[in-house]
Amino acid sequence: MGRYDDEVTGLAAPLTDPGDLDVLLDRVGAARVVMLGEATHGTHEFYTWRAAITRRLVEEKGFSFVAVEGDWPDCDRVDRSVRCRSDAPADPRAALAAFERWPTWMWANEEVVDFTRWLRAHNAQLDATARVGFHGLDVYSLWESLHEILVYLREHDPEQVPAALAAYRCFQPYDEDPQQYALATRLVPNSCENEVVDLLAALRERAAADGAGRFGAWQNAEAVAGAERYYRAMVRGGRESWNVRDRHMDDTLDRLLTHYGPGAKAVVWAHNTHVGDARATDMVEAGEVNIGQLARERYGVDQVVLVGFTTHRGTVVAGDAWGAPMRVMAMPPGRRHSLEDALHAAAPPEALFVFPRDGRPDLLTDELDHRAVGVVYHPERESWGNYVATVLGDRYDALCWVDESQAVRPLHIRPANLAEPESYPSGV
Structure with missing residues (x-):
C-alpha cells in the first residue's frame, strides 16, 4: 500500500x-x-x-x-x-x-x-x-503581426500606415530574426521600442473609438510590443x-x-x-x-x-x-x-x-x-x-x-522558420 x-x-x-x-x-x-x-x-x-x-x-x-x-x-x-x-x-x-x-x-x-x-x-x-x-x-509573432497591421491599415486606415512602416523599417535590418534583434539591443543601446510604442498608442486610441472594426489590428500591435520586450529580455538570460x-x-x-x-x-x-x-x-x-x-x-x-x-x-x-x-x-x-x-x-x-x-x-x-x-x-x-x-x-x-x-496526431507541416529562440524554460 x-x-x-x-x-x-x-x-x-x-x-x-x-x-x-x-x-x-x-x-x-x-x-x-x-x-x-x-x-x-x-x-x-x-x-x-x-x-x-x-x-x-x-x-x-x-x-x-x-x-x-x-x-x-x-x-x-x-x-x-x-x-x-x-x-x-x-x-x-x-x-x-x-x-x-x-x-x-x-x-x-x-x-x-x-x-x-x-x-x-x-x-x-x-x-x-x-x-x-x-x-x-502568445507573444512570439513580431514580424507576422507587423505584416498583418500593414495589410489592415493600407485598406482601412491609410493615415496610420506611416507609423506602422516606421516600426517595420526599424526591425527590417534584422531579417526577421529575433535573435539578431535581441543581440543588437544588448550590444548597442538602441531598440525599436519607441516606434512600437507610437504604433501601439495610435491603434489603441482608434480601437477605443471603434473597437469592433479595429480590435484585431490593436491586438497585433500589442503582440509586436510584447514580442519586442520578450526578445530583449530573452537575450539577457x-x-x-x-x-x-x-x-x-x-x-x-x-x-x-x-x-x-x-x-x-x-x-x-x-x-x-x-x-x-x-x-x-x-x-x-x-x-x-x-x-x-x-x-x-x-x-x-x-x-x-x-x-x-x-x-x-x-x-x-x-x-x-x-x-x-x-x-x-x-x-x-x-x-x-x-x-x-x-x-x-x-x-x-x-x-x-x-x-x-x-x-x-x-x-x-x-x-x-x-x-x-x-x-x-x-x-x-x-x-x-x-x-x-x-x-x-x-x-x-x-x-x-x-x-x-498516446502521442498527439500532428498534421505533417514543415516549419518555415527554425531561427526562433527557445522559449524559457524548455519550450513550455
Missing part, C-alpha cells in the same frame, strides 16, 4: 465519457474563466478531454471563446474559419495547416482539427454576434522573459473578455506551467508568475477554475532540440514518489479529481514532484528533470488523470 492510496481512491472519479464531467461543471458554476492545462504539448488524451470539457462549457455554460497558447495571427485564421467568415476556409483544417512556427504540432494536429470542425458546426447555428471565437494569447510572456498572455485574455462584452466567459488551453497557480510551485522561489496566478488575482478565486492534466507513462510528440524534427518519443513511468507515481498506484486508468475546498487530505497539501514535459524533451533526464515541485490542491481546482497516454 502506498501512502496516498486511500486518499486517491476517495477523490478519484472514473472518467470514461463526457457525462462524467458533471462534477467539474458543478465546480465551474458561474466562473468567468476556466483554464485547462496539459503536462505535455504532445499528448492525445489531453487535447481530446480539453475538447470534451470545452464543448460542454460552450453548450451548457455559454462560454464565449477559446484562448490558446498560440500566436494571434495564426489563431486569427482559425477564428475566421470557425466563425464562418466568408474570407476564411470552410474547413478549419486548412487554417491549421497554415501554421509554420515550430512547434507546429501544438495546434496543427488532428485533435484540434476535430474540435474546430465541431466549433464551426456549432457556430453555424448561431447569429454572427453570438459565435464562439478561437484566439491566440534569466527568468524575466517568462514573466514578460505570461503577463502578455494575461493582458490579452483580459482584452478579449472586455472585447466580448459584459458576461463574457473564456476557456484557456495552455501548459500546466502556465495554468497552474505558480505560487503553489517552486516557480515562486524564482520570482515567476503565470496566467493561472494572474487570473486568480485579477478576477478573484471564485471566478477562475484551474484544471491540470497529467499522465504516468506512454508516448508523446516532442523534439530533442529547439527546431528539431518532431518525433514520437516513449515517456517513461513517473518517477518514484512523484504525484504521477502516487496516482498510478491507486487511481483508475482515466480519472477526474475535483478538489474539496475544505478538509483536504495530504495528497492535496503535501509538496510532490509533478510532471512537466516541454516541446524539447529528453526522456533519459526523467530522474532529475521534467518535474515541478507542486502543492496540488493550491495549484489547481481539479485534475484530469490518464495512466497510459
Whole structure:
C-alpha cells in the first residue's frame, strides 16, 4: 500500500465519457474563466478531454471563446474559419495547416482539427454576434503581426500606415530574426521600442473609438510590443522573459473578455506551467508568475477554475532540440514518489479529481514532484528533470488523470522558420 492510496481512491472519479464531467461543471458554476492545462504539448488524451470539457462549457455554460497558447495571427485564421467568415476556409483544417512556427504540432494536429470542425458546426447555428471565437494569447509573432497591421491599415486606415512602416523599417535590418534583434539591443543601446510604442498608442486610441472594426489590428500591435520586450529580455538570460510572456498572455485574455462584452466567459488551453497557480510551485522561489496566478488575482478565486492534466507513462510528440524534427518519443513511468507515481498506484486508468475546498487530505497539501514535459524533451533526464515541485490542491481546482497516454496526431507541416529562440524554460 502506498501512502496516498486511500486518499486517491476517495477523490478519484472514473472518467470514461463526457457525462462524467458533471462534477467539474458543478465546480465551474458561474466562473468567468476556466483554464485547462496539459503536462505535455504532445499528448492525445489531453487535447481530446480539453475538447470534451470545452464543448460542454460552450453548450451548457455559454462560454464565449477559446484562448490558446498560440500566436494571434495564426489563431486569427482559425477564428475566421470557425466563425464562418466568408474570407476564411470552410474547413478549419486548412487554417491549421497554415501554421509554420515550430512547434507546429501544438495546434496543427488532428485533435484540434476535430474540435474546430465541431466549433464551426456549432457556430453555424448561431447569429454572427453570438459565435464562439478561437484566439491566440502568445507573444512570439513580431514580424507576422507587423505584416498583418500593414495589410489592415493600407485598406482601412491609410493615415496610420506611416507609423506602422516606421516600426517595420526599424526591425527590417534584422531579417526577421529575433535573435539578431535581441543581440543588437544588448550590444548597442538602441531598440525599436519607441516606434512600437507610437504604433501601439495610435491603434489603441482608434480601437477605443471603434473597437469592433479595429480590435484585431490593436491586438497585433500589442503582440509586436510584447514580442519586442520578450526578445530583449530573452537575450539577457534569466527568468524575466517568462514573466514578460505570461503577463502578455494575461493582458490579452483580459482584452478579449472586455472585447466580448459584459458576461463574457473564456476557456484557456495552455501548459500546466502556465495554468497552474505558480505560487503553489517552486516557480515562486524564482520570482515567476503565470496566467493561472494572474487570473486568480485579477478576477478573484471564485471566478477562475484551474484544471491540470497529467499522465504516468506512454508516448508523446516532442523534439530533442529547439527546431528539431518532431518525433514520437516513449515517456517513461513517473518517477518514484512523484504525484504521477502516487496516482498510478491507486487511481483508475482515466480519472477526474475535483478538489474539496475544505478538509483536504495530504495528497492535496503535501509538496510532490509533478510532471512537466516541454516541446524539447529528453526522456533519459526523467530522474532529475521534467518535474515541478507542486502543492496540488493550491495549484489547481481539479485534475484530469490518464495512466497510459498516446502521442498527439500532428498534421505533417514543415516549419518555415527554425531561427526562433527557445522559449524559457524548455519550450513550455
